[in-house]
Amino acid sequence: MKMTTVVKRHPSLLASQVNDDLVLFNAERGMYYGTQAVGGRIWSLIQDEMSVSGICNQLLAEFTVERETCERDVLQFLEQLETEGLVVAC
Template sequence: MIQTIDAGHSIVRKEGNLVSDMKGEKVMFSISSGKYYNLGLIGGRIWELLAVPVGIGGLVDELTAEFEVDRETCERQVGEFLRHLMQESLIEVRRA
């Protein structure tokens, strides 16, 4: 099982989650765990981008183009968010 996410991986969301848009923020219910998650605005955008396998670099490219954030901060925060999603078994991490 992959423990860390790096440039050699692609990430895609796992099936079995219900997502709703609530005033611009995404809220998700995991059918397998029975947990609710508030993804927020940017987390919701990341979730949308994970509809197809994408590398962390591709996510950061897209997010820095859409939001006012420097690349280093974005990479750090996206990495933390993805690690949380991975710990919750909400995403699949594959070798690219």
């Protein structure tokens, strides 16, 4: 995955907000996943297709974080979601 990669949510997932956490359910795998506030924010940003760089730019506007750290962490998070079948690269 690269900064120019466009991602979106996998269409068959179910998601629910529980306090500041987000719980995702992949019915195809029968697996639940949980993420905290920033992960939930990323999830809301990819309701529609969005590039990794666009996600980072939005997070940089909302949170106090260095660009390099943000980009590294977002790429790692999205790659994990992709591996688990929770997001798809467009």
